[in-house]
Amino acid sequence: MLSYQHIYHAGNLADVQKHALLCVMLDYMTRKDKPLSYIETHAGRGLYDLTAPEAVKTGEAAQGVARAGDWFAPDHPYARAMAQVKAAHGVDAYPGSPLLAALSLRPGDTIHLAELHPQEFTALRQAMRPYGAQVHKQDGLELAQSICPPTPRRGLMLIDPSYEVKSDYATLPGQIAALHRKWNVGVIALWYPILTSGAHKPMLRALEQQGLPDTLRHEVTFPPAREGHGMIGSGMFIVNAPWGTQDEAKRLGTLFAAL
Template sequence: METHGGRGLYDLSSEETAKTHEAAEGIALLSPDPGTPFGQALGAAKARGGPQAYPGSPLVAEALLRPQDRLVLMEAHPKEHAGLKRTMRGTIAEVHRRNGYEGSLALAPLEPRRGLVLIDPSYEDKTEYERAGRHTLALRKKWPEAAVLIWYPLLKAGRHKDLLGVLEGDDSLVSEVSFSLKEGRGMTGSGLVLLGAPYGADAAFERALAQGTPVLKPLR
């Protein structure tokens, strides 16, 4: 389950992408091993959308599903939701146009009971950090069998500490990386915090990070 699905598939040659230079300073410098989970997802996206296609998290998840799995995606923004519907057409994904916080609590727990919830809001509102943390605690209380993975940006303001502070005391796995954008503005890195981590999750984080070493510097 994902609370903020976005459009699911991105074009790295688009005018929007060219303005930020993020792809040129990030994914364009990497050569993911096609035998790894991310390499598989990237290959599937390129086969579907062309050499400049890049998968959002819904397509990464979809590429790795087992026959018995479900995929439930939420996106509230009308334009992004329409894009997500197009991207996931022909897949087993259930796409909802609704607030991801409200929707995930309403639908939880899913069957089968063991699952993964990805929470990756835009954090445009500075209160989003604390909100994401409190939502995670409420979701874990209702669906204790689920692992919850939260993505967050690292900014000079350090607001991600509000999120981690809410989650303090709950057993979690945290991974943070830094990177340098040429213009020196915006994000200085990003982080992941995983609650209810299954066995082997820490090793999986390390394997994924190893592929990003040309761009990413581990912080913890």
């Protein structure tokens, strides 16, 4: 359960989809002059070096963000945050979702990040120290259930497990329904992999039976990053999807379909 490290996959095509949608949602939500809470249940280390041996070994970034660099105009929220990270940390730096969120939010907003892996937690705490994030070495879903509804009440939660624990597929629909009951105004975004095994399909059926409001399901497919790799796509299931998210999802879908 504590073996997963996202450095092997940072900047892949799944990150491009997830991070572009995250930045668009937060950009829209921060236009209103009211504070936000951002909660992330599986935060990783927050900042990645794409020249690290782990990233080079899988080649996923080379097949991902390196190919999608021209998909985003300079004023796109994702491109703006990426430019800030590269200016501060070098051209080979890639931001995880905690750092993208921090760069999208404002001084009065609140950030809660959970990460259990000891090395990832240490790196996350260091990367996020300048942003005043509350970093928790705790099971992310336990944290989410304990602080919902958060203060401020407006906000967004990203649930982004590694799915190494196969029971996640069965338990997440009930967890998300419970979170929504506690926090009916919250945007809850779940990322999931699309695998050749189809392991995600029963989870999606269960989610769609929960009666959740204003849901957006967005999936993209792409070639395997290497021979034998089981992930052939990426999905986001979003509760209370903010205005404009559907338009960005449609745009991304067209771009991914052309790969």
